[in-house]
């Protein structure tokens with residue numbers, strides 16, 4: 001974490017407006033450093049020692065932000081794309097300056113839990129292949145699912161390119177012309193869930209991630225909605 005920071009950057013970091021708006025607010029006398037009203041938004045403050053207040057309320061500096069997105073279908077898990085809408089476009093303006101990125105990828109038509117953060121270290125820990133962080137999906141497939149299919153998932157499935165997946169857990173929730181299941185995988189190969197079912201002749205017609213590690217999607221979050229993780233949820237994600 002930085003020691004010193006420009007006052008306007010600190011206030012912007014706290015979501016108190018754009019640099020231009022902040023310049024104006026500071027001129028209006030709403031900001032104080034160690035109890036003294038200041039007029040210059042370009043001055044530097046010391047994060048450990050100085051106390052900055054905005055309208056009398058202490059302003060805290062935050063280095064990292066962690067958001068939970070219920071990704072809707074139709075947008076790509078990228079920060080920029082020349083053609084498609086991206087998940088980053090769903091981030092509210094007050095978080096934009098944190099330059100958040102998605103933790104891993106979901107396909108354009110996949111819905112559900114996607115974490116957005118600027119914490120590169122945690123992202124690496126969650127995605128590192130050796131860590132085998134479990135990812136849970138709710139899936140609908142065309143065709144009947146059986147106990148035999150559950151056993152195939154438990155053994156590992158050979159994909160179209162010859163790769164044999166690690167053992168995973170598939171639980172049939174409903175079996176009919178279109179069946180439903182929960183799948184937990186411990187790796188993240190390209191289109192993995194779709195290819196696992198595809199290898200069994202069962203095309204995936206709907207896919208939603210419901211959990212990453214111990215962190216579950218907040219089902220009250222509408223598709224496209226974003227909120228910050230609670231402290232408890234962040235602990236679940238770190239563990």
Ligand code: URA
Nearest residue numbers: 106107110191193194
């Ligand atoms: N597996 C897939 O096939 N697609 C996703 O988006 C995630 C996992």
